[in-house]
Structures are given as structure tokens and as C-alpha cells.
Amino acid sequence: MASPLRPALDLMAQYAAYHRDRRNIATHFVGIPLIVFAIGVLLARIPLEVAGLQANAAWLLCFVSALWYLSRGALVLGLSTVAVNALLMALATPFAQGSTAAWLTVGVGSFVVGWIIQFIGHYYEGRKPAFVDDLVGLLVGPMFVVGELLFALGWGKEMLAAIEARVGPTHVRDLKATQRG
Numbered sequence: 001m002a003s004p005l006r007p008a009l010d011l012m013a014q015y016a017a018y019h020r021d022r023r024n025i026a027t028h029f030v031g032i033p034l035i036v037f038a039i040g041v042l043l044a045r046i047p048l049e050v051a052g053l054q055a056n057a058a059w060l061l062c063f064v065s066a067l068w069y070l071s072r073g074a075l076v077l078g079l080s081t082v083a084v085n086a087l088l089m090a091l092a093t094p095f096a097q098g099s100t101a102a103w104l105t106v107g108v109g110s111f112v113v114g115w116i117i118q119f120i121g122h123y124y125e126g127r128k129p130a131f132v133d134d135l136v137g138l139l140v141g142p143m144f145v146v147g148e149l150l151f152a153l154g155w156g157k158e159m160l161a162a163i164e165a166r167v168g169p170t171h172v173r174d175l176k177a178t179q180r181g
Contacts, residue, residue, distance in 0.1 A: 004136040008074035009162055012147055015140040017167040018122075018130040025148055025170065027121030032141045034114030036085060040092030041107035056096070062089045069143060076155060081146045126173055
């Protein structure tokens with residue numbers, strides 16, 4: 001496994017190599033936030049005290065991952081990913097306060113639905129998810145989705161061009177041609 005401390009461009013390009021079909025990328029805009037939200041729901045039920053402050057495991061994970069995102073050498077991408085993840089944690093935290101049944105239904109349900117959506121996307125891609133070959137892909141996924149959003153909004157043209165120079169442009173894979181061949 002390659003180092004998880006690679007620069008954002010290297011991480012994004014490696015992840016992008018598994019995500020060139022536009023339908024797969026579209027499913028990730030739903031699946032990845034659902035998974036991050038679900039992890040937040042499930043971990044928010046674990047209380048922690050840090051330096052006399054009350055917290056929970058979801059916020060600890062959010063903080064530790066924020067340090068990682070902010071240290072990858074792409075400040076706008078890192079800050080944006082941290083902001084999205086923090087928003088998902090804030091939305092998730094109240095669900096940890098409910099009954100055990102409600103907490104598990106929302107947490108596990110969101111997690112399962114998120115992964116189903118991810119695997120539908122990878123059907124269109126015709127390729128396994130990136131994390132199968134490199135577990136750091138589980139951290140890169142949220143950064144990739146945020147990056148794709150930023151690219152669509154016009155930010156990071158140089159990064160997008162560098163990614164596409166390494167792995168090619170996005171496309172829509174012809175599933176009928178794949179089935180015939």
C-alpha cells in the first residue's frame with residue numbers, strides 16, 4: 001500500500017483512475033455523503049472527554065481527518081472537505097440522542113444505502129472501488145466528491161487538468177458493448 005501522506009493531486013489522480021464514468025461519479029455524490037453521515041451517526045453515540053470538554057467519537061474522527069485533509073497540500077480542497085464533513089457530523093449528531101432503535105436504523109440504514117449506491121456506480125464503471133486496492137481510498141472519497149463539486153464550480157482547473165492528464169477524461173461507458181464483448 002502506498003503512503004497515505006501523498007499530496008492531494010496524487011491521491012485524487014489515483015482515486016480518479018477508478019472513477020471515470022460520469023454515472024459512477026454521480027452516485028458518489030449521494031453514496032459518500034450518506035456513508036460519512038452514517039459513520040457520524042454511529043460514532044456520535046460514543047462520548048469522550050478531551051481536556052475537560054465533552055465530545056464524541058464522531059467529532060474526534062472529524063478532527064483527526066481534518067488534520068489529514070489540511071496537510072495534503074491543497075488548502076481550498078482541504079478546507080472545503082473539512083467543512084462538508086463537519087456539516088455531515090453536525091447533521092448526524094442529533095440522531096445519536098434518540099432511542100437505540102432509531103439510532104441504529106438511521107446509522108446502519110444510511111451506511112447500507114450509501115454502499116449500495118456506491119456499488120451501483122461501480123457497476124457502471126466496470127471496476128472495483130479504489131479502497132479495495134488502497135484503504136486510503138476511504139479517506140480520499142469525500143475529498144474526491146468535494147473536488148468534483150469544486151471543479152464543476154470552476155475551481156482547480158490546473159488540478160483537474162493534471163488529473164485528466166494522468167487518467168484521462170470522464171466518459172459514459174457503453175454497457176451494451178461490454179456485454180457483447
